Amino acid sequence: MIEPSRRRDPGEHARTHPGRTRWMTGFMLSTILLAVIWSKLELSADKVLQYALLPARMGQMACGHVAKTVCSAHYVSGRSLEDIDARGDVISLARGICRVELFEAGPQAPGPGVRATGAGGLFEAEAYFQGKHGCFLAPASGALSGRLFPAGAPISRHPAPGALAAAGSGPDAWAFANDPAVAWPHGDAGVSAADAAAYAPVQARLRREFAELAAADARAAALAGGASSAEADAAADAAAASATPGTRAMVVVHRGRLVAEAYAPGLGPMTPLGGWSMAKSLTNAVAGTLAFEGGCVRLDAPVRPSVPEWWPAAPPSAGHSVYCPGAELGESLLPAAAPEHPPEAEAQAEAATATAAHRHAAVARRFAMSPAPAAGRWAADPLGQMSLWHLLSQSSGLSFDESYGLLNDPARMLFLEPSSAGYAAALEHGGPGTPAVPPGSRFLYTSGNTNLAERVVQTRCFGRLVGEAGAACDPVPGSQAPAEAAASALAGGSLRPAGWQVDYEAYWGHVHRSLFQPLGMSTAVFERDAAGLQVGSSFAMMSGRDWARLAYLFLRGGEWVTADGRPGARIVPREWVDASTRPTPVSGGGHGLHWWTSATADGDTGGDVAWHKDLPKDLFYMGGFEGQLSMVDRASDLVIIRLGKTKGGFRTPKGTSLVKDVREMAAAAAAVVAAVADVVV
Template sequence: MSRGRKVLIALVAVFVLLIAAVVAAGAWFRPMLMTGTGYAAHNACAIHFLTGRDDPESDLPPNPLVPLLRTEIDDSEGRVRSSVLGVAFAQEAWASEYGCAVGDGRAEGSEYSSLVRPAEDRPEGIGLPQATDVPAEVGAALDRAADVEGTRALVAVHRGEILDEWYADGFGPDTRQLGWSMAKSVAATLVGRAQQEFPDADLDPAGTALRSEWTDERAQISLDDLLRMTSGLEWDEDYDLGTPITEMLFAEPDMAAFAAAQPLAHDPGTFRQYSSGTTNIVCDLLHERTGLGPEMADELLFAPLGMTSAVLEADASGRSVCSSYLWATPRDWARFGQFALDDGEVDGRRLLPAGWMDYATTVVPAGGEPEPYGAQWWVNDPGDGSPLRLPGIPADAYWAAGHDGQYIVVVPSAELVVVRTGFTPGGTIYGLGIEKLVGDLARAVG
C-alpha cells in the first residue's frame, strides 16, 4: 500500500472519529442545551406576551450558554423560538390565555391570546386602599431596601391599607412580575379552597394512594407529605442545566407526570427535600379531583380576591405549573398575603376551612433540610424551642419565597404584609435585607 493511500486512510479514520465524537458530545450535552433553550423560549414568551416588556435578556441568569442563545418572536402566532446560534437545539414556547408553554406546538384546546392588558377593576375582592396616616419611618425603610441590587418592587400593607410602595425604573403597579416559588404558597391555598368548594373531592391531607401508577411504596405518600416536602421522592432543586428541576420546567410537556415518575429515596413523611416537582403533583391532583382545568386558580382564588392581573401558567398538557409560573402585579401579590393574614376571609366570607392557615404554617418534625417549613409556607418559629430563623422580626411571621429574590412576608402580630420582587440571582432572605425591612416596618406600625 502506497504511503499516500495510508495517509488518506488515516485522515478518513480521524475524520470519522471526530464525527463520532461530535455526535457523542451532542447526545451528552443535548438535555442541558435543550433545557437552556427551553428556559430562554419560555422566559422571552412570558415577558413579551404577559408583561409587554421588550428586554427578556434581563431575566436570564448568568450562564456561559446565554451569549450563544438566539431568540425569535412571532407576534402573529404568539410563538417564540430559541436556539443555540440560531441553528441547533431549538425549543418553542406558545402564548395562550394561560401564559406560555414550551412544546412542539400549541397545547390542545388553547388559543393564542396576548395577556398584556390593564388590570380591570372588580367590585369584589381585597381592596387595598392607600393609608392616610403613614409613619415617616416607613418610607425610609423602603428606600433602604430599594438599594439592594435587583430590587424591582416593594409594597408594605398594614391593616389592609397600602402604607407605601416603591418601583424600579421600567416597572410599576401594573407590571406583572414572576413570583417563582411564591406560587407554592398559592398552591397550598388552592388545596384549602378546593376543600371548601368541593367537600366530596377527597382532599384530606392524610389521604394516600394519590396516583394510579403509584402501585409500589409510593402509594403511601400522602397529600400532607407532598405539601410539606416530605414525599420521599428523589429530587434535585439546583437550578443548573440538566437537573430535574430545570428539565421539568423547560423540557417536559407534562410536569406533574415527570415528577411523579421519580423513584423513592426516603420513606414518605420522614425526610424533607424541597421539591418543585411535588407541588406540581399537588395541583395535578386538584385538577383531577375537582374537574377544573387551567381556569382552576382563577375560579377558586384570583377572582374572589380581586387578583385581576394574576396568570398561573399551564404546561403543554394543560395542567397548572403551581410550583413556579405565577405572574401578578406586586399589589396582587400583596392581596394574596392579606388573604393569608385574614385567615382566609374576604368581606366576612370564609373562603378557607377554619384553621387552614394554622395547618399551613405549623412545622412538623422531619429529617433532611433544617429550615422550618410548614405546608408550602416558610415559617419563622420552628416551634420546638430552637432559635427563630429571623430573630429580627416577630416570631409569628411566615412567608412565601421565590427564586431570584421574591418574597411575601406575613406578620399577624403586626397586621403587616410586605412584598419584595426583583431579579437578584443567588439572593437569599439573609442577603436581601428582608429581615431589616420587615423588622423596621413592624416597629414603625407598632
C-alpha cells in the same frame, strides 16, 4: 444580548428550517462525540451515551429557558425585549447560546410567542402566549395537538387556535379590572394621602432597596443640603451601591391598608412579576379552596392513583379482566362526602357558637389533618403510603435535586420536559416504584413534590380515567356511581386505561371564580406546561399588590374582608390555613405545608433554616428563587412583599434588617395615625 429578528409565521419557519436536516446534524455530531469519548476514556456504553447527550440537552434547556422567560416577561409583564435584556432576566449562558425571534399566531401556532434557536437551528424552543393562561413552553417535538404522552401517562389535548374564544370560555373571558378609585384590597387606588404622610419613613426605607431610587433620593438630599454636584454624585453612587441589586417591586400592607409601595423604573403597581417558588403557596391556596368547597381535596388523599407512571404493570387483583385503578382502589378516587351537620331540630336548639364549633369540627374531620393516606388496595406499597400531606409538607421521600442550574432537575422539569409532574414521577428514586426513603421520614424541599401535588388536586377534582379509545374507566369524580359499576361495564374487554383526562378549563375557571376574582387579583396569571397542568412549583405571575392580597388572605386565616372592613366571605377554611402555616416536626422547624415559618414545632425560632434565627417567631412567608419574598406578620398585622432578581436571594441579613425596620416603622406610624384620630375625635 437578546436581538429579535423579524416576525415570521411558524409555517415559514418550518419550510426554511426542515426538521430532518436539523436532527440529522445533531445525530452526526452526537455520534462523533460518542466515538471520541468511548475511545479516550474507556467508559461503559450507558455512561458514554449520557455524556454524548449532555451538550444537546443543555442547549435545548437553554433555549427553552430563553423562550419561556422572554415570552412571559414580554407578553404577560408587558416589558420590551430591551428591558428584559438590560435587567438580565435570561441567564448569561443561555443568552450566549440562543437567539430570540417573535412570531404571530398562525395556522400552526395557538398564539403569538417567542422562538429561541441556537447552533444554527440545532436547538430550538417555542413558547406560546395564551392570554390569562400566560405562556407555555411547547414540547421539543413541536406536537401541539393530540396525545403528547405514551399510554400509561396523562393525556392532554390543546384546543385548536380560537376554539376557546369561539366558545366564549377562553382564558381572556376571566379578565377583569379593579376600580382605580377604590382603596386596596377591593380596588387599586394606591396609598392614601394620609397614609403616605404617616408612613413616609416606611416608604423611604423601601426606596433604599432600589439602586435607581436610592441614588435619586441621595442626590436630591445632598443638593438640598448645599453639597456640590460632585459631592451629590458621590452620595448617589454610595446609596446605589448599598441597595439590593435587582429589586423590582416592594409593597407594604399594615392593618388591612396599602401604606407604602415602590417600583423600579419602567415597572409599576399593575406589572405582573414572577414569584418563582412563591407559586407553591398559591398551589396550597387553590387546594384549600377545593377542600373547603367540594371536599375533593383531602390531606390524606393517596398520591399513587393520580400518577399513572406508578401504576403496576399488571392488575393487583385477578378479579378484573380490565385494569381499572378506580375499581382497585374503590372509593379512594371519589371525593369525600360533604361534612355532616347536626339535625335541623338540634341545630335550631343549639346556640350560634355551638353550631359554628360543630361545623368547624366537621370541616376538620373532612380534612383529616394526618399524614396517613386513606385506606386502599395499595396501602402496603411504599408509594401507596404517600399522601397529599407528604407532598405539601415536602416529606414525600422522593429524590429530586433542587439545585438551580441548566443541568439540574428544576431546569429540566421546567424548560425541557413537556410534563412537569410526569418528569418528577419518572425520576429514579429508591429504585423502580420505591421512594428513596419512607414518606414522612425526611424533609426535602423540592419543586417536584409541588407539581405532583398539583396533579393530585386536578385529577381528584377535575379528572376522569380514560382508556386507549377514550372510553371512561371510572366515573367522573363527583358522581356517586360505585367504581365497580364502571369496571363491570368494561368486563371482558381488553381496554387498558391510558391515564387521566383533566378538564383544565374547569380547573382554571375554579381558580378565578374562587380565588382570583373574590380577592381582586386582576393581574394574576397561573401558567401551565405543555401537558396543560399549572406549574404550581414556579410559574405564577402577578403584581406586587396581588401577591399582597394572597398573603393578606392567609394573615386573615382564610377569610376575606368587606369594603367597610368587616369579616367577609371565607375563601379557604381556617383549619387549612392553620395546618399550612404551622411548622411540621419533620421539617425540623421552618416549614409548614408549602408555606415557610420562622418558628420550629416547639415554638422557638431557627430550626434548620439559619435565616430564621434572627426573625420574630410568629412570621410565615412565601419565598422564591432570586429573592422573592411575601412576609406575613400576624402579631403586627403586617404584610411585606419583595420581588426582584437578586443573585443569592433576599433571605439574608439584609432581608432580616428590612423586615425588622419595616415592622418597627409601621408600628410607629400606626401610633401616629391613632393619635391623630384621637385628636380629631
